[in-house]
Amino acid sequence: MIAEKLGMSKKNTHSRRRKATPPPRRQRSAQPCDADRQDVIRSLETILHRPSDTNGQEFLRVDEESLMPTAITLHQQGELRQAATLYRQQLSLDRDHADALHLLGLVEYALGNIDEGFQWMERAVQVDPNCSNYHLNRGLAYLEIGENQKAADAFRRDLALQPESSETMHVLGLALCGQGQVQEGAHWIERALLKDPTNAGFWVNLALAASEMGSIELAEKAALKARSLDTNLSTAHEALGGIAKAQGDFQRSLESYNHAIELDDQFAVAWANKGDLLVQQAKYQEALPILERAVELAPNLPEARRNLAYSQFFVGDAKVAFENFIETIKLAPEQLASWNVMIDALSILGDSDGVRATLCELASQRQESIHLLAAEAHCPPILQDADSTEQYAESLHRAIRRARQPRLPSDPMDLTTTNLQFPYYASYHGTDITQLRCDYADLFTDQIQPLPAQKSQGPPKVCFSVGLDREGVFLKFNQGLIQQLAGSELKVLVAANRRSIPTIRKHLGEHVKFIAVTENVAEAAQTIHAHNPNVLFHFEPGCDGPSYFLPFYQAAPVQVTSWGLPITSGNAAMNDFLTSELIEPKNGSDHYCEQTVMLPTLPVYYQHDSKVVAIDQPDRAQFGLPEQCHLYGCVQSLFKYHPDFDQHFGQILQTDPEAHLVLAGSIYVYYNEQIMQRLRRSIPDADQRITMLPRLPYSQCLHLMQCCDVLLDTIYFAGGATSYEAFKLGVPIVTMPGQFMRGRVTDGLYQKMGIDDCSVSDRDAYVAKAVQIASQSDYRQHIKEQLLERNDCLFEDQSAVRLLEAFFLDAASR
Numbered sequence: 001m002i003a004e005k006l007g008m009s010k011k012n013t014h015s016r017r018r019k020a021t022p023p024p025r026r027q028r029s030a031q032p033c034d035a036d037r038q039d040v041i042r043s044l045e046t047i048l049h050r051p052s053d054t055n056g057q058e059f060l061r062v063d064e065e066s067l068m069p070t071a072i073t074l075h076q077q078g079e080l081r082q083a084a085t086l087y088r089q090q091l092s093l094d095r096d097h098a099d100a101l102h103l104l105g106l107v108e109y110a111l112g113n114i115d116e117g118f119q120w121m122e123r124a125v126q127v128d129p130n131c132s133n134y135h136l137n138r139g140l141a142y143l144e145i146g147e148n149q150k151a152a153d154a155f156r157r158d159l160a161l162q163p164e165s166s167e168t169m170h171v172l173g174l175a176l177c178g179q180g181q182v183q184e185g186a187h188w189i190e191r192a193l194l195k196d197p198t199n200a201g202f203w204v205n206l207a208l209a210a211s212e213m214g215s216i217e218l219a220e221k222a223a224l225k226a227r228s229l230d231t232n233l234s235t236a237h238e239a240l241g242g243i244a245k246a247q248g249d250f251q252r253s254l255e256s257y258n259h260a261i262e263l264d265d266q267f268a269v270a271w272a273n274k275g276d277l278l279v280q281q282a283k284y285q286e287a288l289p290i291l292e293r294a295v296e297l298a299p300n301l302p303e304a305r306r307n308l309a310y311s312q313f314f315v316g317d318a319k320v321a322f323e324n325f326i327e328t329i330k331l332a333p334e335q336l337a338s339w340n341v342m343i344d345a346l347s348i349l350g351d352s353d354g355v356r357a358t359l360c361e362l363a364s365q366r367q368e369s370i371h372l373l374a375a376e377a378h379c380p381p382i383l384q385d386a387d388s389t390e391q392y393a394e395s396l397h398r399a400i401r402r403a404r405q406p407r408l409p410s411d412p413m414d415l416t417t418t419n420l421q422f423p424y425y426a427s428y429h430g431t432d433i434t435q436l437r438c439d440y441a442d443l444f445t446d447q448i449q450p451l452p453a454q455k456s457q458g459p460p461k462v463c464f465s466v467g468l469d470r471e472g473v474f475l476k477f478n479q480g481l482i483q484q485l486a487g488s489e490l491k492v493l494v495a496a497n498r499r500s501i502p503t504i505r506k507h508l509g510e511h512v513k514f515i516a517v518t519e520n521v522a523e524a525a526q527t528i529h530a531h532n533p534n535v536l537f538h539f540e541p542g543c544d545g546p547s548y549f550l551p552f553y554q555a556a557p558v559q560v561t562s563w564g565l566p567i568t569s570g571n572a573a574m575n576d577f578l579t580s581e582l583i584e585p586k587n588g589s590d591h592y593c594e595q596t597v598m599l600p601t602l603p604v605y606y607q608h609d610s611k612v613v614a615i616d617q618p619d620r621a622q623f624g625l626p627e628q629c630h631l632y633g634c635v636q637s638l639f640k641y642h643p644d645f646d647q648h649f650g651q652i653l654q655t656d657p658e659a660h661l662v663l664a665g666s667i668y669v670y671y672n673e674q675i676m677q678r679l680r681r682s683i684p685d686a687d688q689r690i691t692m693l694p695r696l697p698y699s700q701c702l703h704l705m706q707c708c709d710v711l712l713d714t715i716y717f718a719g720g721a722t723s724y725e726a727f728k729l730g731v732p733i734v735t736m737p738g739q740f741m742r743g744r745v746t747d748g749l750y751q752k753m754g755i756d757d758c759s760v761s762d763r764d765a766y767v768a769k770a771v772q773i774a775s776q777s778d779y780r781q782h783i784k785e786q787l788l789e790r791n792d793c794l795f796e797d798q799s800a801v802r803l804l805e806a807f808f809l810d811a812a813s814r
Contacts, residue, residue, distance in 0.1 A: 135161070151178075190206060207236075207240075292308060313345050393426075413519070424543065427742065441569070478604075481800070515527060557814065563583075606794060623662070638675050652712075737761075753790040
């Protein structure tokens with residue numbers, strides 16, 4: 001069982017051993033502590049110093065003949081157990097000696113006896129509630145172990161006694177930030193700065209709080225102020241690195257992290273965040289030594305270990321990676337992100353049993369039945385046989401019926417860090433899952449309170465919502481449309497994560513208003529709602545947790561989606577689905593819970609891409625492919641490869657003795673092997689006649705397409721962007737339109753061009769057409785010439801812009 005591997009109990013205890021750092025006399029300095037900041041780590045600089053009397057004797061209220069001076073000396077020298085013995089002797093003489101009670105509490109806390117330490121500290125407060133330092137030290141101890149509410153209470157009592165203490169204002173701000181009350185926390189840090197405006201550490205923490213609130217301008221201003229006060233303050237440079245990362249400026253972020261590390265090569269958080277930056281860019285090999293150093297410096301830093309495990313997994317060291325995944329969960333079982341990355345890794349490996357076991361353990365640990373639903377609903381990315389699709393649909397139906405409205409996590413951030421959305425890969429099974437998607441969404445409809453309806457003033461506004469890290473594909477399908485709409489009667493807004501906005505702005509310019517949203521889906525909905533859009537266009541709702549749950553909040557009166565994720569959202573709060581007569585079957589509307597808007601053209605303004613350029617002499621040798629063969633290629637994502645598609649491959653290789661098949665591999669090397677294992681079962685000579693390439697950069701993928709004699713469209717879920725690019729290059733694709741829109745896009749492009757040679761109705765015709773194109777050069781050239789002559793109608797379709805503009809204006813007036 002996972003629980004046995006993790007060695008966890010369900011009851012939290014404070015039994016961790018802590019490094020003892022005795023305070024001089026009665027003052028205590030808070031050591032720098034690490035605070036969880038969603039997907040990054042921050043070092044909260046809390047070096048405080050409360051001045052004490054010069055001689056210390058009056059401060060302790062003991063005379064020279066007592067036990068206390070010796071005990072304090074031992075305490076300061078690190079002889080904690082001997083000091084504790086003397087403190088206890090003092091208490092045997094005077095059970096209400098407040099200083100002995102308090103200092104004994106600090107010693108026991110430092111020795112790792114956390115609960116006992118707090119008991120002694122609480123007794124000291126009861127004996128002398130007017131000693132401000134007792135409240136301060138107790139609060140700092142609570143802050144260190146993450147008991148932020150208790151810490152805040154202690155700091156407030158300290159402030160009642162010393163209302164002008166900037167140090168206490170500051171740590172109260174940190175405690176409030178730790179509770180999620182970031183705005184109030186920032187307020188107290190700002191109050192501390194009014195008292196002590198030259199404290200660089202205070203400015204650093206204001207920067208971190210402002211970053212968490214999404215106030216990047218304030219964050220940058222505060223971090224720069226900290227750096228100006230102390231150019232050698234490593235935490236200021238680290239904070240600037242985090243701010244640059246949030247802005248999407250990875251180069252500047254890297255420079256800041258490097259500077260922080262140069263100033264303090266023991267700064268584990270800076271190493272960890274530098275590693276996180278590299279992981280975000282999928283530079284896993286480069287991230288490994290950075291994260292190993294972070295873990296070496298701070299073995300108990302869960303974010304660093306989690307990213308280390310993730311990087312190890314992606315470079316192929318799965319065994320070591322899972323050891324670190326498990327250790328990460330043991331370190332921070334309350335962090336759902338730690339569970340989620342392990343679940344994702346198990347899913348990528350194809351270990352469905354491991355996924356379900358981990359989700360069941362998560363449900364047990366958190367007492368949240370929703371994770372049991374996720375366990376039953378889990379859908380593997382790569383199917384191993386065709387029969388499993390029907391079995392999966394039946395099991396998901398049973399799971400939904402049993403669920404009976406499982407409670408969503410109380411923290412909306414959990415909707416970001418867990419896979420509670422409808423199973424993404426079920427859309428690729430080729431079966432009708434319309435009702436399943438609707439039933440699944442109905443489980444949550446009553447649990448998310450819609451935002452209040454409001455009427456917008458001024459010109460009609462349409463807001464495009466972009467999923468986390470989905471700006472590339474969003475721009476590919478929507479850049480041209482938004483640029484065209486920006487000059488119309490509509491006011492166009494784009495809501496995206498802050499780090500995505502610089503990339504989107506670079507392509508869309510300043511004609512669009514950008515809304516920076518956090519990864520907290522409830523906060524994102526409220527932010528969008530505050531801008532009062534008439535229409536909210538959801539791009540790819542359901543590709544991740546936030547995009548799936550965002551429509552439930554109804555941040556706009558009218559909500560719309562289209563073929564970014566070409567399947568119904570299943571959400572009753574989604575009003576319209578924009579589609580086309582060219583790509584829908586006759587009964588297409590039956591496959592949506594939304595009202596379908598059938599356009600006579602494709603619902604996209606797809607721009608010409610200057611990077612898509614024909615190569616005069618494509619070089620097969622560059623990819624290690626044979627020159628003398630008929631080359632068949634498939635460059636679709638591997639999770640689109642339904643097991644039924646294997647028969648198409650096998651029949652082509654059997655029919656054409658000169659055939660060689662090349663497949664574009666995934667960033668997940670484990671997917672590549674799973675597909676090849678499946679193909680080996682049905683194609684005896686698969687290893688000799690099929691080449692699985694590693695993941696290719698975009699430019700090389702375009703080159704590969706031109707090396708192929710013919711491209712093979714996946715069945716049940718056809719190509720989209722790939723088909724546009726292939727047709728611009730004049731590369732023919734054989735396609736077999738399915739019964740749902742998601743399997744008919746390539747055919748729709750052919751219809752728009754008036755080409756019907758390459759769309760077929762069954763497997764035998766598919767194989768025959770592919771072999772004809774690959775083996776008959778004259779026929780292949782004929783198709784290529786047709787594509788090059790007619791493909792212009794696919795790009796920059798003004799009729800689509802006018803139709804979509806009219807739709808948005810009409811929707812805004814509802």
